Every structure is written in C-alpha cells, then in structure tokens.
Amino acid sequence: MNKFYNETLNKLENEIKELEIETNFSVQKIETAIKFIIHSLTDLKKFVLKNDFRNLEEEIHFFKYQKSLALIMIG
Numbered sequence: 001m002n003k004f005y006n007e008t009l010n011k012l013e014n015e016i017k018e019l020e021i022e023t024n025f026s027v028q029k030i031e032t033a034i035k036f037i038i039h040s041l042t043d044l045k046k047f048v049l050k051n052d053f054r055n056l057e058e059e060i061h062f063f064k065y066q067k068s069l070a071l072i073m074i075g
Contacts, residue, residue: 004047005066012040
C-alpha cells in the first residue's frame with residue numbers, strides 16, 4: 001500500500017509542477033489540477049478496494065496520516 005500511495009502522490013505532484021510551468025491561465029490551471037487530483041484519488045480508491053489493507057494498523061495509518069497529508073499537499 002505504501003509503495004502505491006507514494007508513487008501516486010509523486011506522480012500527482014509532478015503533474016501539477018509541470019502544469020504550473022506550462023499553463024498561463026489560472027482558471028485553466030485549476031481545472032486541470034482538479035482533474036489530476038480526481039484521477040489520482042480514483043486510482044487510490046480502486047487500489048484499496050481491490051487489494052484492501054494488510055491489517056488494521058496499516059488501515060489506521062493510511063487514513064490518519066497518508067490520506068490527510070495528501071489532502072493537505074493538494075489543498
């Protein structure tokens with residue numbers, strides 16, 4: 001789970017950084033960033049539903065720390 005989460009978050013961060021360089025229009029930038037975020041969250045949800053957590057501790061860690069961090073970083 002951690003590997004997939006980190007890869008997804010890194011990919012999202014890189015897409016947003018590239019978007020900041022390439023796009024001049026703020027509204028267009030925001031709309032595209034939202035699409036990237038929704039796509040990343042959808043991928044993460046599919047992964048969790050398909051693979052589930054290994055144990056209760058991993059699930060707690062994900063929702064308490066990783067998901068919260070991701071929302072802070074993209075917010």
